[in-house]
């Protein structure tokens with residue numbers, strides 16, 4: 001049954017929230033101050049119409065917005081969106097008792113996302129190619145994605161569709177990850193078992209038809225027509241199939257420039273959770289770096305790139321699971337700064353080792369405010385002071401934000417207090 005409600009605030013995931021007799025009601029795509037007609041679906045509601053719009057309302061630039069679950073905020077004006085995202089992060093950090101003023105959010109969308117993962121599904125014998133609808137396993141068909149870099153906007157759905165036609169006979173769900181690299185498109189297909197000889201040949205022919213740089217299945221390369229390379233500082237990194245990559249080029253550059261600035265007076269830095277080296281290869285222009293990462297292929301790519309770049313400072317690498325085997329205190333004591341950029345789960349075990357070490361500076365890069373706050377609290381218990389927090393917005397139009405925290409401590413004082 002339709003009813004009218006007034007939106008009073010925005011939630012952390014960008015839903016409008018109306019206070020009702022039965023408690024808060026979450027209304028996607030509604031803005032504070034708006035009067036909207038909705039239909040209830042439990043604690044959530046479907047937006048039927050906006051009856052009194054907010055002046056902060058914008059016209060979404062993507063025709064799939066509202067149905068496709070990929071974006072959540074295209075209906076907000078840019079300044080309003082920025083203030084909401086910055087305010088949400090400030091609130092999360094305040095609740096975790098991290099009351100450091102946030103630096104202004106850095107807009108790092110740049111040219112757009114350089115990697116898209118398209119879902120290919122066959123729910124009704126027909127093939128559907130696109131993104132999941134919000135809170136659903138239903139795939140919304142798309143033929144372009146305007147938040148991607150130009151090379152991917154139309155081409156990524158086209159490539160995923162062609163692969164679905166080729167491999168879709170078993171109607172198994174497929175995920176097609178398409179990355180724009182400097183030599184073309186790098187495509188990795190997930191969800192399909194090992195290919196028989198005939199399918200292999202067909203896929204190799206398809207890669208040629210689509211002029212892909214590389215095509216792989218579950219990270220196993222079927223054909224590499226051109227090495228999928230990316231430039232990092234003066235180095236060229238050949239990206240391993242399926243390895244981590246920051247969402248946008250400007251995002252990577254923005255994070256790296258904060259890391260570089262924080263470490264500028266260091267002599268030997270540890271780059272933990274290094275991936276294939278966007279921080280290490282830039283740091284090594286001036287500082288010796290030890291890069292540690294669990295993904296063997298990423299470490300090998302970083303090492304190859306470093307070896308091929310003349311006049312870098314020393315770059316050493318290590319394949320290591322830092323959750324199970326964090327760098328221990330004696331190892332840490334050889335560094336004057338530690339950069340860590342863990343996945344969402346954070347770096348709890350590593351933070352505990354850092355507390356016991358003599359390291360004076362930690363640059364903590366994170367894609368999850370919750371684990372960032374937990375790890376920061378651990379570091380603070382060891383005398384580190386959170387000096388600055390930089391929000392970097394490379395996931396524009398979504399509630400996600402990247403954070404960089406700079407934590408310093410006076411090691412001499414700390415050590416003399418302990419003795």
Ligand SMILES: C[S@@+](CC[C@H](N)C(=O)[O-])C[C@H]1O[C@@H](n2cnc3c(N)ncnc32)[C@H](O)[C@@H]1O
Nearest residue numbers: 244273274275293294295321322323341342343
């Ligand atoms: C957020 S990414 C950052 C990578 C890199 N710093 C960058 O900017 O591209 C996190 C990295 O941690 C790695 N990783 C995940 N779990 C790990 C673990 N237990 N030990 C070490 N590295 C891990 C992933 O392979 C990934 O490369």
